[in-house]
Amino acid sequence: MRMEGQEMPEWAPYCVEPVEIYPTETTMGSLANLNSYMTLNPVGLSAPGPYPDCSSPPTNPSPGYEAYTCPSRPRENTKGYDRRTVAHSKPPYSYISLITMAIKQAPSKMLTLNEIYQWIMDLFPYYRQNQQRWQNSIRHSLSFNDCFVRVSRAPDRPGKGSFWAMHPNSGDMFENGCYLRRQKRFKLAGQDKSVKTGRTSKENEVNRTPEKERSNGEKQELGACQALLMEDREGGRELGSHLMGLDVEELVRDTHYDFSHPFSISSLMGSGEQSTMGYRTPETLGDGSAFYQGVYASSLLNAS
DNA sequence: ATCTAATTCAAGG
DNA sequence: CCTTGAATTAGAT
Numbered sequence: 001m002r003m004e005g006q007e008m009p010e011w012a013p014y015c016v017e018p019v020e021i022y023p024t025e026t027t028m029g030s031l032a033n034l035n036s037y038m039t040l041n042p043v044g045l046s047a048p049g050p051y052p053d054c055s056s057p058p059t060n061p062s063p064g065y066e067a068y069t070c071p072s073r074p075r076e077n078t079k080g081y082d083r084r085t086v087a088h089s090k091p092p093y094s095y096i097s098l099i100t101m102a103i104k105q106a107p108s109k110m111l112t113l114n115e116i117y118q119w120i121m122d123l124f125p126y127y128r129q130n131q132q133r134w135q136n137s138i139r140h141s142l143s144f145n146d147c148f149v150r151v152s153r154a155p156d157r158p159g160k161g162s163f164w165a166m167h168p169n170s171g172d173m174f175e176n177g178c179y180l181r182r183q184k185r186f187k188l189a190g191q192d193k194s195v196k197t198g199r200t201s202k203e204n205e206v207n208r209t210p211e212k213e214r215s216n217g218e219k220q221e222l223g224a225c226q227a228l229l230m231e232d233r234e235g236g237r238e239l240g241s242h243l244m245g246l247d248v249e250e251l252v253r254d255t256h257y258d259f260s261h262p263f264s265i266s267s268l269m270g271s272g273e274q275s276t277m278g279y280r281t282p283e284t285l286g287d288g289s290a291f292y293q294g295v296y297a298s299s300l301l302n303a304s
Numbered sequence: 305a306t307c308t309a310a311t312t313c314a315a316g317g
Numbered sequence: 318c319c320t321t322g323a324a325t326t327a328g329a330t
Binding site for chain 1: 308309310311312313314
């Protein structure tokens with residue numbers, strides 16, 4: 001889908017050159033400071049449209065587009081690297097770590113597939129390209145890795161796709177700042193997968209069809225009633241709180257050991273204060289018009 | 305060089 | 318959108 005000239009969406013310029021990045025003194029290619037890869041959408045920019053899958057930086061801006069020029073910023077920290085080049089470099093994170101960051105920064109500790117895509121693209125312009133390819137990989141990662149659990153939607157929470165959350169036992173998978181490759185994958189033992197923990201026979205019936213029951217090898221999934229649970233958990237409901245041997249409470253718990261490293265997302269975004277700086281999910285906003293507002297805390301803005 | 309995690313392609317539900 | 322598998326790439330030792 002090309003946008004042939006004419007009416008450009010208001011966010012078009014930002015597609016080409018997505019704004020501001022923070023220079024670092026690290027060299028490209030190394031496990032650089034996260035900052036070098038982060039870009040910032042202008043605060044207050046309302047841009048709910050999908051990112052066009054364009055290559056960047058563009059050799060020839062299409063008609064109607066114009067490269068957004070970053071407000072000049074002191075470059076004393078850069079080693080002469082073009083910040084545009086840096087900003088569009090591949091971030092030093094595996095998909096698994098990206099997904100994990102996305103989920104953990106979410107106030108609800110669970111996100112839909114599309115919210116995960118969106119979060120990644122918001123932060124890393126690199127992933128505004130080849131969306132088909134890496135999004136497939138994201139899906140593969142979600143399904144394949146036991147550290148991610150699918151939480152199906154509650155009936156009263158309509159929408160597309162399930163939610164994804166971290167398995168409560170996955171721990172800190174990137175302990176030593178190893179965001180590229182973990183030492184070991186988090187894999188559930190066969191027994192842990194065929195759920196039996198804390199599941200009553202009654203709960204067993206809930207949301208469960210016989211043929212859907214696989215002997216083993218089935219990844220854990222949380223029932224819709226659990227998703228419901230987390231919505232009004234102060235409401236005292238107890239709907240299937242242990243459906244699959246997992247409790248939504250566990251999934252949603254905000255563990256604090258995560259990303260407490262200098263280069264971690266929370267360090268960079270939170271910078272001292274609570275990690276409660278909200279990245280708002282589109283769901284919570286009626287039309288998504290404010291989608292980009294408040295995404296980036298001011299702490300990020302005045303880094304360094 | 306080896307081991308195995310991560311990525312990619314892609315079929316099938 | 319979700320799951321799987323097979324093949325390939327690539328990080329770490």
